[in-house]
Amino acid sequence: MTAAGGALIAIESVAKRYVTSSGPVDALDNVSLSVAEGEFCTLIGPSGCGKSTLLGMLGGLVSPDRGRLLVAGGPVTGPDPRRVATVFQDAGLFPWRTALENVEFGLELQGVPAERRRRRAGELLGPLGLGGFAERYPRELSGGMKQRVAIGRALAIDAKILLMDEPFGALDEQTRVLMGEWLLDIWRRTRKTVIFVTHSLHEALFLSTRVAVMTARPGRIKSVLELTMEYPRSMESPEMVALRAKLWSEMREESLRAMQ
Ligand SMILES: Nc1ncnc2c1ncn2[C@@H]1O[C@H](COP(=O)(O)OP(=O)(O)OP(=O)(O)O)[C@@H](O)[C@H]1O
Ligand SMILES: [Mg+2]
Structure with a gap:
């Protein structure tokens, strides 16, 4: 069963503020995104823009202050390992x-x-x-x-849904490229719905059916890039080079804002 509009995952106007001893931190503000079954959707955005927070919400580990998250039409109320599996940055x-x-x-x-x-x-x-x-x-x-x-x-x-938070972040570049190829193969064979977080433009463009670029904190969805090229993708094709430049210019703007 899927939610209205055919989305397996629907994130609707979600906001999150953490209250810390040194004051509140607005991590996410009005994030909406829907992901269809079988998609490989990547979140990319500057450090601290709320990517892990968003994955935590999808995994039922973090609750939103506003908005809601639906999986297969039902609200996320807590961890549901039969439906959602998570791979954290540190293998754990x-x-x-x-x-x-x-x-x-x-x-x-x-x-x-x-x-x-x-x-x-x-x-x-x-x-x-x-x-x-x-x-x-x-x-x-x-x-x-x-x-x-x-x-x-x-x-x-x-589980039908695989959440991956910078799973290859700690690896050297060569291993990382090979792991990306390997993951692509696994995803194509299992047809899972993947939400993937990375800081790598290469990974985002090589793997995803869609890339959601997030703004600097508080994180919002800045733009969504649809990628329709066949797999495995040539990273040197003119189309890919142009997409990479576009993605980088959006990322650069937000990364600069995040550093201010
Ligand atoms: N449990 C928490 N308590 C207080 N603040 C938190 C907590 N978790 C995250 N934050 C803050 O919320 C913001 C978003 O954090 P989050 O880890 O979601 O970002 P991120 O996009 O995953 O960053 P990175 O790319 O560095 O992993 C940051 O400012 C962070 O300091
Ligand atoms: Mg993170």
């Missing part, structure tokens, strides 16, 4: 669990019997490029591998 793996046991975690919470969850997690490790690493602990894995385990943990519960 349990150090005492092996790669396989980390991937199994969500299934364990769902009460899936041990044998079944082990099989499901095991099947995921191959496509994640971690086939030979099931029994390794996080400290024995590289940064890119840890992120893949974190993504595996999110994929294992088979």
